[in-house]
Amino acid sequence: MRPDSARIIRLADYTAPAWLIETVHIDATLDDTRTRVIATLHLKPNPNMASGPLVLDGDELVLESLALDDVTIPTSAYTIDRRTLTLNNTPNRPFKLTVITLLDPAANTQLMGLYRSSGNYCTQCEAEGFRRITFFLDRPDVMAVFTTRIVAKKDEAPVLLGNGNRVEAGDLPDGWHYAIWHDPHPKPAYLFALVGGRLGKVGGSFTTRSGRKVELGIYVESGKENRAGYALDALIRSMRWDEEAFGCEYDLDVFNIVAVSDFNMGAMENKGLNIFNDKYVLASPETATDADYANIEAIIAHEYFHNWTGNRITCRDWFQLCLKEGLTVFRDQEFSADQRSRAVKRIADVRNLRSQQFTEDSGPLAHPVRPYEYHEINNFYTPTVYEKGAELIRMLKILLGAELFRQGMDLYLTRCDGTAATIEEFIQCFVDASGRDLTHFAKWYGQAGTPHVAITEIFDPASGQYRIGFTQMTPATPGQPAKEAMVIPIALAFFAKDGQELKLKPSLGQIDNDVFVLESEKSELVFEALKEKPILSALRGFSAPIVLQIDTTDEERLVMLAHDTDPFNRWQAAQGYAMKLLKAGAIAKREGREPYFDSRFADALAHALRGQDHALIAQVLALPSENDIAREIGADVDPDAVRESRLGLRKAIGEQIGHELHALWLSLTSTESYRPDSKSAGSRALRNVALDLLAVGMPEIGLGLAEQQYRSADNMTDRFAALAILAQHSGPAREEALTHFAHAFETDPLVLDKWFSLQASIPEAETLDRVKRLMGHPGFSMKNPNRLRSLVGAFAASNPSQFNRADGAGYDLVSDIIINTDRANPQVAARILGAFKTWRTLEPKRRALAEAALRKIADQDPLSPDVSDIVTRTLA
Numbered sequence: 017m018r019p020d021s022a023r024i025i026r027l028a029d030y031t032a033p034a035w036l037i038e039t040v041h042i043d044a045t046l047d048d049t050r051t052r053v054i055a056t057l058h059l060k061p062n063p064n065m066a067s068g069p070l071v072l073d074g075d076e077l078v079l080e081s082l083a084l085d086d087v088t089i090p091t092s093a094y095t096i097d098r099r100t101l102t103l104n105n106t107p108n109r110p111f112k113l114t115v116i117t118l119l120d121p122a123a124n125t126q127l128m129g130l131y132r133s134s135g136n137y138c139t140q141c142e143a144e145g146f147r148r149i150t151f152f153l154d155r156p157d158v159m160a161v162f163t164t165r166i167v168a169k170k171d172e173a174p175v176l177l178g179n180g181n182r183v184e185a186g187d188l189p190d191g192w193h194y195a196i197w198h199d200p201h202p203k204p205a206y207l208f209a210l211v212g213g214r215l216g217k218v219g220g221s222f223t224t225r226s227g228r229k230v231e232l233g234i235y236v237e238s239g240k241e242n243r244a245g246y247a248l249d250a251l252i253r254s255m256r257w258d259e260e261a262f263g264c265e266y267d268l269d270v271f272n273i274v275a276v277s278d279f280n281m282g283a284m285e286n287k288g289l290n291i292f293n294d295k296y297v298l299a300s301p302e303t304a305t306d307a308d309y310a311n312i313e314a315i316i317a318h319e320y321f322h323n324w325t326g327n328r329i330t331c332r333d334w335f336q337l338c339l340k341e342g343l344t345v346f347r348d349q350e351f352s353a354d355q356r357s358r359a360v361k362r363i364a365d366v367r368n369l370r371s372q373q374f375t376e377d378s379g380p381l382a383h384p385v386r387p388y389e390y391h392e393i394n395n396f397y398t399p400t401v402y403e404k405g406a407e408l409i410r411m412l413k414i415l416l417g418a419e420l421f422r423q424g425m426d427l428y429l430t431r432c433d434g435t436a437a438t439i440e441e442f443i444q445c446f447v448d449a450s451g452r453d454l455t456h457f458a459k460w461y462g463q464a465g466t467p468h469v470a471i472t473e474i475f476d477p478a479s480g481q482y483r484i485g486f487t488q489m490t491p492a493t494p495g496q497p498a499k500e501a502m503v504i505p506i507a508l509a510f511f512a513k514d515g516q517e518l519k520l521k522p523s524l525g526q527i528d529n530d531v532f533v534l535e536s537e538k539s540e541l542v543f544e545a546l547k548e549k550p551i552l553s554a555l556r557g558f559s560a561p562i563v564l565q566i567d568t569t570d571e572e573r574l575v576m577l578a579h580d581t582d583p584f585n586r587w588q589a590a591q592g593y594a595m596k597l598l599k600a601g602a603i604a605k606r607e608g609r610e611p612y613f614d615s616r617f618a619d620a621l622a623h624a625l626r627g628q629d630h631a632l633i634a635q636v637l638a639l640p641s642e643n644d645i646a647r648e649i650g651a652d653v654d655p656d657a658v659r660e661s662r663l664g665l666r667k668a669i670g671e672q673i674g675h676e677l678h679a680l681w682l683s684l685t686s687t688e689s690y691r692p693d694s695k696s697a698g699s700r701a702l703r704n705v706a707l708d709l710l711a712v713g714m715p716e717i718g719l720g721l722a723e724q725q726y727r728s729a730d731n732m733t734d735r736f737a738a739l740a741i742l743a744q745h746s747g748p749a750r751e752e753a754l755t756h757f758a759h760a761f762e763t764d765p766l767v768l769d770k771w772f773s774l775q776a777s778i779p780e781a782e783t784l785d786r787v788k789r790l791m792g793h794p795g796f797s798m799k800n801p802n803r804l805r806s807l808v809g810a811f812a813a814s815n816p817s818q819f820n821r822a823d824g825a826g827y828d829l830v831s832d833i834i835i836n837t838d839r840a841n842p843q844v845a846a847r848i849l850g851a852f853k854t855w856r857t858l859e860p861k862r863r864a865l866a867e868a869a870l871r872k873i874a875d876q877d878p879l880s881p882d883v884s885d886i887v888t889r890t891l892a
């Protein structure tokens with residue numbers, strides 16, 4: 017372990033910088049192993065702060081020279097350690113500092129700072145990558161105006177891109193050339209980017225509502241231009257939507273996106289020059305699924321929306337990360353909801369929130385949306401900061417109403433423009449716009465853990481009185497044993513047994529715009545003079561990120577599934593019903609009993625099949641995942657019993673309603689050629705989930721259809737869905753299809769990733785050897801994050817019964833890979849390690865094996881701060 021890996025950064029320790037940087041001129045001469053960077057910084061003392069030494073951040077830099085106002089600084093006048101450069105006798109006035117560093121992009125396997133990907137040069141600077149390019153005040157509250165001059169060999173890098181607008185370009189002697197980019201908007205260094213390489217371009221333009229014509233460019237590896245059209249279309253729709261929904265207009269003459277194949281994350285919002293994992297740019301009907309198209313649309317929007325929420329207004333420090341990420345996720349969710357189906361988008365987001373964030377929030381890595389401390393900031397780009405952060409914005413909108421919410425946003429976007437802001441400043445804008453007191457609401461940012469709200473209903477037939485009791489409780493989380501009550505908006509509606517919606521007014525308690533706000537530990541609503549107990553539809557649209565505990569009866573669930581006017585709660589009724597059966601089934605299996613199957617559930621599903629909204633029905637048919645079931649069980653989980661329970665329920669459903677599913681599959685056969693729009697995607701989703709259940713319940717029919725669909729599909733969605741179904745059923749048909757697929761797409765890494773993931777997710781004992789074998793496949797590489805995630809990441813995160821094998825071999829494989837990967841790319845290693853975060857919920861034998869694997873990782877020396885931080889907290 018590195019000696020300083022125990023270093024803790026605390027929110028309470030924040031102090032403004034003693035020095036400010038007004039302008040930066042970066043001059044980078046690109047070379048594979050010897051890139052020279054001349055950085056010219058215009059510094060000045062921060063007028064609000066006492067003077068102090070200048071301490072610049074640096075990471076793995078080779079310093080060639082340092083000059084103050086053009087006079088070389090002798091080495092005796094500064095000190096360099098592993099993470100800083102300190103200038104001792106700085107003048108107490110503005111001055112110019114010239115820093116020359118030498119970089120080795122070819123050796124940069126961390127993919128932070130300047131690195132090479134497929135022969136191109138690119139950068140990634142968030143959160144702390146700029147300090148790997150030059151010595152700098154690498155913190156988000158230091159905002160400077162950047163000019164970038166890029167010099168490269170013309171044949172190696174004909175395309176040279178930087179932030180802002182291109183102001184000059186030209187040839188140099190000996191086959192070299194240069195380009196100068198200027199970004200007039202002051203920004204923190206984490207938003208800096210440059211790109212040099214041989215790239216193909218797909219161009220377009222957008223005229224903003226005030227008439228600014230913006231040149232748009234999507235740059236991809238040459239030859240892949242024909243897969244960039246959808247991303248460009250999504251970008252144009254994003255630009256229009258942000259003007260309409262938030263009044264945000266683009267502010268430069270150029271907006272470029274570059275797709276690279278080696279990237280730690282999904283994408284990055286560098287000012288005017290977004291850099292993307294190519295997985296979230298490239299799409300064609302033959303290679304991308306409907307889910308890929310939806311992801312591309314959402315991520316293009318997300319990064320574009322950061323131009324205001326993130327770039328124009330950035331974060332004062334990394335504790336405020338949710339200020340840009342939670343808000344921008346909320347914005348991209350709303351964009352997708354408007355572009356597609358609002359209900360289906362909400363369901364997908366809640367599925368994701370529960371599976372990722374709820375798991376995090378109930379385990380060893382739980383932390384507040386705005387953490388109080390961190391060891392390694394890379395590990396705080398979490399589902400809590402992102403997804404729960406977005407839920408807090410959604411609740412704010414519910415509590416204030418759409419109009420006041422928009423006024424608060426408008427105020428934020430004007431008042432904080434050009435600043436590095438805090439959550440307090442953000443919330444103050446909503447206080448000022450609405451006149452409301454948001455002190456209590458703001459506690460959501462500081463308290464970790466998912467509140468559990470228990471609802472009890474009491475109906476007295478004699479008096480006709482109906483009482484709803486609400487009790488909230490948040491379980492303890494690391495470092496926060498005692499919890500306060502939160503402000504929880506709970507959207508409600510009532511139904512009669514025949515499905516008629518009832519408009520009820522409480523005699524005690526308050527419901528405003530169908531929302532009851534729970535503010536204390538306990539509260540109550542009372543209704544008088546009812547003839548019968550109404551059916552309560554609670555937490556409609558998932559109005560708060562909580563666990564709702566309510567004893568809805570099966571009969572009530574069936575009424576809601578058929579009649580609830582909130583599509584989210586129709587879906588929830590089915591999920592709740594399924595979860596009850598799955599959980600009971602897993603417990604029965606663990607105890608060696610046969611699970612009980614309730615045929616009314618399958619009947620209700622068969623009835624639901626007749627609805628019009630295909631995408632929604634597909635969601636209703638998709639059962640909770642094995643991880644969802646395990647989370648619901650919560651302790652002493654036996655992943656094999658969970659898998660058997662889920663398979664058993666699918667089989668029972670498929671057996672009971674197989675003929676309806678078959679008819680549906682036939683009726684949804686499309687004769688039109690593929691389009692990625694949400695309506696036709698919804699029909700494909702329904703057809704494919706129907707086929708999946710059919711193949712489990714009536715394999716003699718379903719598997720034949722799957723083979724037929726695999727062969728005849730004209731698009732990747734249907735082809736891959738069929739392959740995924742075949743992959744669940746061992747036998748020669750599966751192996752033939754898998755082999756065929758590999759040959760058909762052997763030159764297409766992004767498609768091979770799907771093939772890797774699919775095989776890594778097969779819930780069979782042979783999968784471990786299959787994964788090991790696939791690591792030797794010519795298309796696999798430990799160095800590429802997408803490959804590693806699709807094979808090893810998928811095995812660890814999406815195959816709970818095999819990762820958690822009873823013999824521990826799953827842990828051994830994954831922990832060895834984490835240890836190996838940590839030497840090259842700590843960020844990616846730390847992410848894969850996240851799969852261990854549920855280890856304490858397992859049954860004792862597996863728990864002991866998982867703990868041993870974690871201890872082995874913890875005992876490695878050296879260990880990166882990234883992995884060290886996660887493994888320490890996971891074991892704590």
Ligand code: BES
Binds near residue numbers: 282283341394
């Ligand atoms: N700013 C982030 C990218 C980032 C993440 C940089 C972590 C450094 C460390 C970007 O805006 C982002 O949030 N990307 C997401 C995708 C998004 C749609 C949620 C990602 O990369 O996963």
Ligand code: ZN
Binds near residue numbers: 322340341344
């Ligand atoms: Zn983001």
